Amino acid sequence: MLATLAGLHPIMQAFLATCFTWGVTSLGASAVFLAKDPSRKLLDGMLGFAAGVMIAASYWSLLAPAIAMSEEMGSVAWLPPAIGFLAGGVFLRGLDKILPHLHRGLPRSAAEGPPTELPRSTLFVLAVALHNIPEGLAVGVAFGAVAAGLPSATMAAAVALALGIGLQNFPEGVAVSMPLRRDGLSVGKSFWYGQLSGFVEVISGVLGAALVLVARPILPYALAFAAGAMIFVVIEEAIPETQQGENGDFATLCAMIGFVVMMSLDVGLG
Template sequence: MISGLSPVSQALVGTLFTWGLTAAGSAVVFFLAGTKRKVLDGSLGFAAGVMTAASFWSLLAPAIELAETSGSYGAEGEWAFIPVAFGFLLGALFVYAADEFMSSYGIQSSSIIMGIQPDKKKEDDAYTYEAHTPYHHPAMSNVSAVGQGSSSNAFTLVDFNDVKQRRGEAGSRVVGAMNDEEDQNYGKPSKHDLWRRILLLIIAITVHNIPEGLAVGVGFGAVGKTPLATFTKAKNLALGIGIQNFPEGMAVSLPLRGAGHSVWWAFWYGQLSGMVEPAAGVLGALAVSYCEPVLPYALAFAAGAMIFVVMDDIIPEAQMGGNGRWASGWCIVGFIVMMALDVALG
């Protein structure tokens, strides 16, 4: 993030940064043949705390101030909570509806990924995992985390047809709306099925990462519109989302490697989750730059989407590996760190 650029340029730089940290997290697969589950759970907990703090100080607080000073919500801004509450709810509903839409069409990216079969050599070279503990990730919903002994230190992959996802009945179906004949040949997909699964994977990952890109774009687009909407706060928001993206990249690439895919294949799909953020960020900055009255709604929308992702995806994911207290502790640390950055530097 470079001071002096236009809001759109700032949004582009900021989201390229968040994408870069996603790729950096995904690149961990080049250096580790495996990783301790405890490390990932702690990283996810820290990311949840950072995103929660960023949602308030960088998005909700400026949204409330904008609504109060606009003069449109009471003489003294006593009704300023209305646009903020509406935008917050709309953001949460957007992510929820996107999840439900994908589930209704059988789009769950984990099964799609695992349906993209590696060749025999790659499969033989991959490291293996043991046991079966449920594990969830926005882009890897059916991947499982396991412990060796009681320490929950590694990953495993389970039969996706036997796993019931948190979101309900749709989780038990194999992705891609495959018919019975395709199910029988699931291990040997045709080239057509292979590319269909890749397409569905891209759709699933894209939908999950749009809110994060929008949040960065809206944050930079709002700079200068209110005393609380500063360049530093927008920069801190991008930093917070980038911190969250690092373990997200790890959580996709490491299980893929464990499924038998090559290191480069696993890295590609790990970084893919951040690729949509620059486009979403630019659109968010453009929208609020040319339509100032929607700023309170837009900022609150971004906050609602981020909080929903934290509560529905990141926190449950961090708690499922048997390291719940560890993850919760790092969540508190992440919140304090982000609060300190926003208050001290904002």
């Protein structure tokens, strides 16, 4: 698989990798055809696992290479990653303010962003799509970094990141489609919205790869930007949602498992 990907243009690599992550989201969303009402414990555990994967990916797949690239380019090792990391958080905060959305388990009145008359289900899907932007961006930037030819960016590491993001997208797909079904949407609509929430990764992945190809010096900033955006999502959304009920300890253990799985993928393959 690595040899096949290596022969493709970086934007095509990012496109195929994010199509894979989108496909895994769709696979998770298809669980709605098998069951209607999963337990809250299962959903919290799945979200915790996804949070653990994102935390590990933020360091091993994004921040560590960003630091190494800064050194290779002759910059202060910590400065570009620090700037990019904070900028990623500010960017997600800005999207939070301008994009109406609703986190899982909250009433319609708790919707964030500008006032809107959009249905509760649409607001929920928008929240998950917002969550997926940094994931697609991270994959795209990782493949774009490989094309730059820096020693710290390898095809194996980019593939490991795509695999890790895809792995955590399966429970995300379940966690989107199942609550929609429980809220009264049809099976078909629940699946459609569930898989659609992952399509944003394809768009952001292609844009991320294209951006670093035309502006190689921003690579350390771009990798750290994706990391900062993902950490913002984890702290602002994923972890708080898993701690709302009685499954906090279980979700925390699942997060630790997700962290170890992503760490093992990155270190083992990268």
